[in-house]
Amino acid sequence: MTLDTKAATWLARKPAFLWLPRLMLAAMFVESGVDKLLHWQAYVTEAAAHGIPLASLSLSLAAIVEIIGSAALISGVFVTPALLALALYSLTVSFFYFDFWNMVEPASIMARKAFLKNLAVAGGLLSWWALTLGNRHSEIRA
Numbered sequence: 001m002t003l004d005t006k007a008a009t010w011l012a013r014k015p016a017f018l019w020l021p022r023l024m025l026a027a028m029f030v031e032s033g034v035d036k037l038l039h040w041q042a043y044v045t046e047a048a049a050h051g052i053p054l055a056s057l058s059l060s061l062a063a064i065v066e067i068i069g070s071a072a073l074i075s076g077v078f079v080t081p082a083l084l085a086l087a088l089y090s091l092t093v094s095f096f097y098f099d100f101w102n103m104v105e106p107a108s109i110m111a112r113k114a115f116l117k118n119l120a121v122a123g124g125l126l127s128w129w130a131l132t133l134g135n136r137h138s139e140i141r142a
Contacts, residue, residue, distance in 0.1 A: 019076070025125070026070035029086060033066030050096055065089045080129060087125035094118040 036043050047055035072082035098115035100108040
């Protein structure tokens with residue numbers, strides 16, 4: 001058993017330790033999803049300016065993924081699909097909204113930082129998914 005597997009197994013037996021990071025990740029996504037609903041027209045206008053196809057439909061799907069994904073993380077139900085959906089969402093948003101390679105400074109600096117933040121969040125979500133996947137496989141073999 002590797003150190004990562006031991007750590008994941010230990011954390012799996014301590015639900016309080018798993019709930020806090022889920023809450024922290026969910027806070028970012030649920031705030032974004034609710035904000036989209038509260039300021040719908042501004043988001044549709046911004047999405048259209050970024051060339052997002054079918055802006056209203058795309059934003060509806062984004063808000064659904066953010067809110068339902070957050071609810072799944074907080075509740076601990078359907079965590080695996082939520083991790084994957086939120087990671088995919090974070091990566092997709094990065095390439096559409098934070099295309100710093102098409103910008104000039106100073107806008108490109110903030111866009112690059114937001115792009116890298118989203119990559120880090122997606123990486124964290126995928127790492128968490130990979131750790132839980134390892135635990136599920138060890139439970140199946142046992």
